[in-house]
Amino acid sequence: MASSLLSRQLTRSLRPNLHLAAPGCRYVSKTAAKPVSEFEYDAPSMKTPVPGPKSKNVGAVNFFCNYEESRGNYLVDADGNRMLDLYTQISSVPIGYNHPALMKAVTNPIHLSAFVNRPALGILPPENFPEKLVESLLSIAPTGMTRVQTMACGSCSNENAYKAMFIWYKVKGNVGLSRRKLRTHMRHPHYIVFLQGPGCPDLSILSFMGGFHGRTLGCLATTHSKVIHKLDIPSFDWPIASFPRLQYPLEEFVRENAQEEARCLEEVEDLIVKWRQKGKPVAGIVVEPIQAEGGDNHASPDFFIKLRNIARKHGCAFHVDEVQTGGGTTGKFWAHEHWGTDDPADIVSFSKKMLTGGYYHKDELVPDKGYRIFNTWMGDPSKNVFLTEVLNVIRRENLLDEVTRSGKVLLQGLYELQAQYPHILSRARGQGTFCAVDARDDVTRDNLLLKTRDKGVLLGGCGDRSIRFRPALVFKEYHAHQFLNIFNDVLSEYK
Template sequence: LISLYDIVCPLHGFHKWMSFLSFFQSTLVNRPALGILPPENFPDKLTESLLSMSPSGMTRVQTMACGSCSNENAFKAMFIWYRNKERGHNTPSEEDLSSCMVNQAPGCPDLSILSFMGAFHGRTMGCLATTHSKAIHKLDVPSFDWPIAPFPRLQYPLEEFSRENAQEEARCLEEVEDLIVKWRQKGKPVAGIVIEPIQAEGGDNHASPDFFKSLRNIARKHGCAFHVDEVQTGGGATGKMWAHEHWGMDDPADIVSFSKKLLTGGYYHRDELQADKPYRIFNTWMGDPSKNLILAEVLNVIRRENLLEEVTRSGKALLNGLYDLQAQYPGMLSRARGQGTFCAIDICDDATRNSILLKARDKGVLLGGCGDRSIRFRPSLVFKEYHVHIFLNIFNEVLAQHK
């Protein structure tokens, strides 16, 4: 079995876990309620795990259990920060306190978060309002009147469409600014912008570093927090620990959320987005400290085995192989794209895509779909170049059945 769908597994089948198990067992005896009574050594364990891989400019992290609750609480942090900024202090009035109890302003202000078409940020209420990838995720659930901007639809090969893609990104950025102004005029100011470095569930949609740099500047210009959702992309699959590192920015975000390959959920944030009072960002468990122990060992393996360099090499081989297959099957395959092993390719239609997924599975290869007609490739970090060639041979056999 060859799995190229290890979205949540950084080191699938890694052979050195046994030495870790005896140390890990004692942690499983009791799961502490981190929101109330965290273990005495919890700060040290955070330093060894999550804080050892902090994104640029961030020294604070808030643990959570999953991607949805990570983003949901990150949204709350942005709203709290925005209201304190409006007040000029962090002390709510009596009217704030009384009105929020009946879901009314000013205690429950009519603020908004700007998101992008094709985005996926989770399935809780706030996250669903910013999710626009599949209708079934949102059907029958009430939502908020929040702005939705277009995400660039790039043409491939990139080098042949540089002018058209630059125009497309400029169009989307202009729409972002227009929406921020429009929602402010509606009395629903945008407190934050949330975006994925690569829209995964929405179809593995990419944008250029210049697009994200400009978007960051727009957020600053209009006083919005900038939230980079790395739930799908964080953890090394792009060849860097954080996909936003490819943008080449010293100050890429105000909040960076994570989960999946990082084994625990949560978000990093700048100092000014720290909750100002107890219980504002809170739940009983606030994550699971055992996952931080596992993550610390995963990070040791990544560094010791130079796995990010391995991902870069394997990713180059994978993408080049997809380019070759795309040239071999031009009526079936298009838009091969990726960073590291975080790759995808479009199929001519949804039915053919689904048939390819099933036939690949029958041959022992696990793949996943995304968007309307894309196949996404998500191997673990120990996926090597020889694994790439084994996969490409099998994939070619499957494609040949659909000519």
């Protein structure tokens, strides 16, 4: 196989130790040896513009893919174009395409039953499932959390995390209708009619402008990244606070950014009080450690620690949504680890790179009765088979260190490119390989994405005018340089 995968043109074009030359010249800060990997390609290889003739553009479809031929960091499309993938299926591919460890897992007879017999996990789990969870999800549980609930996807995870917070809030606080009174209602022959009344309290979840937590109706009420997501869909009257808009470079705006974060925190407290007075108390606060869909908006650890304290002070649960930030992409397994606190959250939801949805939670968040958080499948043990392999690969190959290393090269390269093309790029930022840079406007951003794609690198946009980088955890320094070279070419040609 290896011979058919080798394409050395681009590798040869990497000249050693040339620092940033004049604009328009090749960007080569440093070369890095191609990591030895039998199963990956060496470089992009483009045969047609993208989408090519075999990709019919249908609705939102970008192009059709040949997943059989894709390897590691390289996605191959239906026309045989091979692209370095820094978007990875909206950040959901943990260790690249067709990783040998995952190929082996599927064909291992020991796992056959997990693929073929999908159980109703909530009532009839496989006998070894608790041990499997200890080995996989619980081995990477956030600080202070010993429980995990699996779900099918990110939206389901957040929907159920919200429910867990509502139940927790009512059970602890015994707010509104007393439990005894409710039991009386429930015995009433038409008790079901009460379900728009006292049984379904006006509780709320506080979320942030620019936040994204999914697009089912509960999640959508807390999603505020793009208008089109919410348009025409009924929503709840829940409070929305401002998320800090930091100014870059951070070291030049220390005072302004601290003030901005203080302003947002004050607004959070005001909204909690206001919604309590409205009779719609805030049961939980939900926040992303880095607002991803909303434009890669960062805030300081200090902001999150203070926010967590506000939640505690007002008796709200604190839900950190790590659906996009989790799984190692920031150089730590969970982005909230960068805050350096030992009580980061009451609930942490995940999906995407974790291959299964779900959420971790504290003991207090266990519902008072069974079946309150429930659906038919409640996850999928076959995804846990893959996750176990992914975690083995992460540990064996020290991928979090690799992410930190390649993330530094990537971010440093972006700093240099924005210095070189200040009329096009600004606000380079990131943690690990979870990086972003802003284009001067949305049209420029969209053009840059298309031009870079035609040169063999797949990127994604987020927010109004940001480019987001979401490579897999097997993205190495080598790949960062490869991208930076190509991106430099695009920028140097950009009018």
